[in-house]
Amino acid sequence: MGVTDHPDPSRDLKVVVVEPDRDRALMIVDALRTAGSYDVMVVDQASGLARRVAEAAPDLVLVDLRSPSRDMIEDLALASAPLQRPVALFVDESEDGLAETAIEAGLSAYVVAGLTAERIKPVLDAATARFGMIQRMRAELEATRRALEERKVIDRAKGLLMKARGVSEDEAYALLRRAAMSQNKRIPDVAQALVTAADLLG
Amino acid sequence: MNVPLRIAHLRLVDAAPLIVARDLGFAEAEGLALDLVAEPSWSALRDTLTSGRVAAAQMLSVMPVAMALGLGGVPGEVEALQVLSVNGDVIGLSQALSDRLGALPFGDAHAAGAALLSAAERAPVRIGVPFPFSMHAELLHYWLDQCGPPNRPNAIQVRTVPPPLMTDALAAGEIDAFCVGEPWGSWTVDRGAGVLVLPGSAIWAQAPEKVLAARVGWAEAEPDLARALLRALHRAARWLDVPANMGLAADMLARPGALDLPSELIERALSGRLSTGTGHAVVPGLLRFHAGAAAFPWRSQGAWIADRLARRHDLDRGWAQAAGRRAFRSDLYRRFLQDVVSDLPGASSKIEGALSGPTPVASHRGTLTLGPDSFFDGQVFEPLPSD
Known part of the structure; x- marks a missing residue:
């Protein structure tokens, strides 16, 4: 990747996975690798989370819906200007019906457990598209x-x-x-x- | 047969009215079976409420107003049916920052503000709050704006840190100070990670901290449920206000099915007897649920919150205040509680900060005492006239 001042549109989407459980993190990374070409980084502990995510400047953050650290990510992604990152969240299958309602609600996309490549790709696409839409809405506002x-x-x-x-x-x-x-x-x-x-x- | 009602909350001492309403039968007496759901974060709680998975939720008082102003990029409209708790936040410093600032008298907002701002002149001070849209953040901004403001940009950096992680963040040097709800301030002191310098009430003596929030229109569509819920919470708050009940309340809240935290920590928050890390302090009204019409959702409280957000986010203040007023439903509170609450305020809006001590005010039966509700700098907030 060349060093430029501006992000290269052809570069890989940069994804940060916030997941303390090692096995689960590996599963997600594998699924992402199979789904496409992504620049993936795993953050495995709450300590220093905000700083590390900010430094990585990802295009997309994957974080467990039940994670207590979610408010930190929201602050980084949504509350503080400039809005730079879309957020996608994943969740266990046990959270019945939440994925549908959450996607309908607009902002967050949810990947249900059993993260196969086929399932991750559309969610990433949906989250990225949604993010673009929200950015446009903000610009219009x-x-x-x-x-x-x-x-x-x-x-x-x-x-x-x-x-x-x-x-x-x-x-x-x-x-x-x-x-x-x-x-x-x-x-x-x-x-x-x-x-x-x-x-x-x- | 009781009607089941799902309510979301966080594991915080100020969820007490909900837990007491469930566990002491106040909800049952109103025909409700309360199903309380503990959420892991404010964003998760908000999504749970806006998606309709719960009927109502304990919410940061600033959240409904921020959502009404379109802040935070999250769709969905909610409104405050009542105030669930007044005050209850504490401001603390890391050991390192406390050593740098030297001894500060506990509860002196002017001294602590000046010390913090002078430290920020040399190096940025990072302050943790539980959520970007919270009374914690608003109190901090108000306090430091009125004391300063700092000369250098970014001298004060407000960061989001979930309350249970606040102690670790302070110990790891990721933040230098915090504003957090109990028991997490006391938790920090007990672990030797920091000291407390100020209760939130030293900045604003009657800050609406948490509200009972529902989706806009829910209470009007389900008036029987909403009425039953508000009545049960009213009786729970009144029970919590009786000093003799404090020990039992602390034990009840401590249980694994409730907050799952040490009873002794909870009792400190309820009694206002704090261990500050440098000594002991008694804070009257550290956390209030009932006295002084604490639960009444004043339109002017919504307007104050909206006005503060509007200033910081560069929004039209008149428009924002109108939206803030609408988000605090004093009309519904009055409608649902007028025949059970012995006294409701006669007005729905007041000049915030005007009461420096307990003051008798006009009410339906003429016996209500309000206040104090003063700000540390003696300012008052008069909402713009409604259209």
Whole structure:
């Protein structure tokens, strides 16, 4: 693998398996190897878990649904920005019905015990796809939030222009648009510059 | 024939009302057969609740609000039907950090905050909390923001560490301090891994710590079950509040079928008599279930939580507060309990932090005493007017 600043899209998916039980960890690693070409790392103890997972910067984390360390992984994967990792969880067959409901619930994918290659691959695919979807949703949410912020700034800038130049709201907006076009800038950026200048001038 | 009802909880002392309601027959008296399920983590508990595998759950008070604000990337909507416990967290330091900071008077939030921030000027201080969306995290952020805030970015790093692993993480030097619910603070002290410097109540005297959460709409769809559950929990909390019952309560909670923890540790949390690692301390109201309308889910508590989250996550505060208010169902609590609770507050929202001592307030029958609910820095929180 070459050393680059940016992740190589053709590189293997990096998977961290959090599993204290050695036999079970080996079984999972074997199943992953048969399923495809993955860069697999096993973390076998709770101590230092967060640090090791963070350092590994995996694309996917496999962790037992019943693991008490799950909250740590969630914090790394979901709660703290930036969102970087999808999470897939596996669970014993005894947890009847949980796999279905969990997959329906959206975020986590669950592999049921007896981790054969055929079963692991679709779950990894599903988890990765789900992760992509959630990332898109986040991006859309962020875009909406930014649009709201920008509208507030534009409204303030319009208000300033209306007051300073005695023009109507539509004319104020037209002024902003013309300035943006002539300076080859976005309207929100021109509005922001105006608001900042007005704040400085008091 | 009692109706079976599955409720999820974690192995924590503040799950006491659920265990007492089951084991002392309060649930049975309401026609319920409580099936309590101990979950291994908050994420597992949340998934269990949102997927409908349990009817209700003991939940961190911040979780329903965070979910309503779309934080944490987890779909599903839940709401708080009541507060299950008030306060109960402790803040502790590793032996190494404690040695560096020198002797601190137990319970002095100003002194401890200043000491921690000055240590953070030299090297980052890593503080463990049980979950990113928890009263533990909110108390820490509020406390250090009001004391500081630190000058250097990342001077304070809040990390998630499951409570049973907190002692080991502290001993291994992965964190320097923690904010955790009992008995895990006392557990750390007993193992010589750290010292306690502050009860959570020294930061906010009435912090809603855990709530009884259900999926949005469940209580309205199953009013008989919800009413029976809230009534059973009300009687359990009242029983827990009687000092003479404390020893029995500790023994009951200690059993393998309940929390499976040493009875003596549980009694420390219930009585507020703590061993701090540097001495002994008595904390009145370390953990409360009943007195001062502890169980009442104030809309303003939901708004406070939402406001804090909104500031940190850069969300619109008015929108967030409205969502926080909606997540704390004082209306349902009132509807289900008005003919059994001798006194309910007349209002559903209050100015948080305004009561510096026990204060008589307007109520249905005029005999209710609230508070204290003050913040360590004397600030008050007045929710934005509802739309």
